[in-house]
Amino acid sequence: MPLSGVADSLHAGPNSRTLLALYGREIRAELVKMLRNRAYSFSAVGFPVIFYLLFSSINRHPGPEGRETARYLLASYSCFGAVGAALFGIGNGLAYERGHGWLELKRASPMPPMAYLVAKLASSLVFSLTICLLLVALGPLVSGRMLASPGEIVDLLGVVAVGTIPFASLGLLFGLAVPPGSGPGLVNLLYLPLSFCGGLWVPVELLPKWMQSFAQYLPTFWFSRLALHVFGFTGYSMLVGYGVLATYTVVLLGISARVWRVSEARA
Amino acid sequence: MTAIERELEVQRSSMEEQPAALLQNVTKQYPGHRALDGLSFSLRAGEIVALLGPNGAGKTTAIRVLLGLTSPTSGEARLFGRSPRVRAARTHVGAMLQVGRMPESLRVCEHIELFRGYYPRPLPLQEILRIAGLASVSQKLFGDLSGGQKQRVLFALALAGDPDLLFLDEPTLGMDIEARRALWAEVRSLAARGKTVLLTTHYLEEAEALASRILLLKNGRLLVEGTPGELRARAGASRIRCRTQLSEPFLLGMPEVKELRREGDRWLLCTDAPEAVLRVLLQADQALSGLEVSPMPFEEAFLSLTGDAVAEPAAMGQGGLA
Incomplete structure (x- = not known):
């Protein structure tokens, strides 16, 4: 028994390489x-692409002003895509797997719980960035000209990646809190109002005044401001933007942890 | 041997006989419902133990506490002497739980490979596929499988890490009789290789066919435990059928006869002392004929122990398939 005890403690902490490989496999799966x-893949990718194409063709104008509008929409629909990828992927995915007992089986295995969460985050990041690149590629088709320089594209991808994190946290809370089976319906009730009120569909300036002042409290609004900043739509503090998104992330993760502990105690 | 030496000897032997799993006086209280009520039992290495009992008896909760999926309100759970929440303890354990749905867009082999990766010394993929009978569908998406095949994938995931201890929660639910038999054979061969198995089941036949020890639960308490034979004996269970001239009052007058029924032209006597009853019967009636002595079917023994006439009618029907 003592000997096998030693062997066990060796296996208790898998070395960092095998742990890294484990995370890699979890992300890949x-x-x-x-x-x-x-x-998932059709709605997460399809929604932003179709909406982007629609709104871009409606707002197609010649001249420099038209280019600005097209750039505006490219930024805000990239955000729209990222929010959807995170909410559908993590929120719905987790609600499904938790509701049907799959998460429980995973928890009964020696899988590190963090691997599960990191895999979900990584997967929605891949979708967010893919959607963003897709929109960048579609931009010239709908507007007839190059919309972003290579440098701007890199910056936009960076903002999209960072901005996905608070919505991944929101997805986590959603996935932990919704009753089993009601995920798909409820997630749209979160996704669409958040996107519309935050100015991801039409510029916030076109919304009624009361909505505009309300928008300033939404993470979607600040996410889009950060993305718009890349294309020179300044006027809002980047610092406030990152601050709001970081605050949302911390608060949402904190509530998630609490919800998790409560549900575990009741389970 | 001095007292101290004896004490040391006891300690040493208890170290060697560390139970694979242990529940100690575990109570699990839910709002308005006590799922486990001071339940204690332990599993010795290499045995197959069945948790048997009607719905709501606490079978699944007991497994969930042992797996560290839920913490007991009071009492303690141990896996190989350690807290079930420690990852090192879990690397020795495989579990087949009741999963309503699981990700359907992964292939069978992808699901198994992922679980193999969680364990330090997994079984080879091909061996898992063979044991679970999934070799022919390993490339199929999980969503394209039949119900019984899906159940076998869950069995495969439980095996993936070559665990010393297997928890099987209603493992053959939804399987046809052939698939059930095949799984039983695999569980037996796992136990023959020294694995410890704890299974919960509604199927009495399953408990009797597999388990070396049965724990009968009711209302979160251990009602009785023993080998299938002992349990049947405890339920007081032999049946004597015969044609006899003896009167009903005479038959009922024997203290060993627990129950008397008319079955066509024969009497049916239930007793836990068949030898004594037979001696009296044969002596008193030289013309006695059509004699038949049989053990009480396990289901009825089970029912008389739980005192529960409606254990689970549907499942019992299936469990009765011989």
Whole structure:
């Protein structure tokens, strides 16, 4: 028994390379799973692409002003895509797997719980960035000209990656809190109002005044401001933007942890 | 041997006989419902133990506490002497739980590979596929499998890490009789290789066919435990059928006869002392004929122990398939 005890403690802490490989496999499996899940990949990618194409063709104007509008929409629909990828992927995915007992089986295994969460985050990041690149590629088609320089594209991808994190946290809370089976319906009730009121569909300036003042409290608004900043739409403090998103992330993760502990105690 | 030496000897032997799993006086209280009520039991290495009992008896909760999925309100759970929440303890454990749905867009082999990766010394993929009978569908998406095949994938995931201890929660639910038999054979061969198995089941036949020890639960308490034979004996269970001239009052007058029924032209006597009853019967009635002595079917023994006439009618029907 003592000997096997020693062997056990050796296995208790898998070395960092095997742990890294484990995370890698978990991320890969999550990504493959989501790619093959057409309900997800079609809606997560399809929604922003179709909305972007629609709004871009409605607002197609010649001249420099038209280019500015097109750039505005490219930034805000990239955010729209990232928010959807995180909410559908993590929120819905987790609600499904938790509700049907799959998460429980995973928890009964020696899988590090963090690997599960990191895989979900990584998968939605891949979707967010893919959607963003897709919109960048579609931009010239709908507006007839190059919309972003290579440098701007890199900056936009960076903002999209960072901005996905607070919405991944929101997805986590959503996935932990919704009753089993009601995920798909409820997630749209969160996604669409947040996007519209935050100015991801039409510029916030076009919304009624009361909505505009309300928008300033939404993470979607500040996410889009950060993305718009890349294309020279300044006028808002980047610092406030990052501050709001960081605050949302911390608060949402904190509530998630609490919800998790409560549900575990009741389980 | 001095007292101290004896004490040391006891300690040493208890170290060697560290139970694979242990519940000690575990109570699990939910709002308005006590799922486990001071339950204690332990699993010795290499045995197959069945948790048997009607719905709501606490079988699944007991497994969930042992797996560290829920913490007991009071009492203690141990896996190989350690807290079940420690990852090192879990690397020795495989679990087949009741999962309503699982990700459907991964292939069978991808699911298994992922779980193999969680354990330090997993079984080879091909061996897992063979044991679970999934070799022919390993490339299929999980969503394209039949119900029984899905159940076998869950069995495969439980095996993936070559665990010393297996928890099987209603493992053959939804399987046809052939698949059930095949799984039983695999569980037996796992136990033959020294694995410890704890299974919960509604199927009495399953508990009797597999388990070396049965723990009968009711209302979160251990009602009785023993080998299937002992349990049947405890339920007082032999049946004597015969044609006899003896009167009903005479038959009922024997203290060993627990129950008397008319079955066509024969009498049916239930007793836990068949030898004594037979001696009296044969002596008193030289013309006695059509004699038949049989053990009480396990289901009825079970029912008489739980005192529960409606254990689970649907499952009992299936469990009765011989």
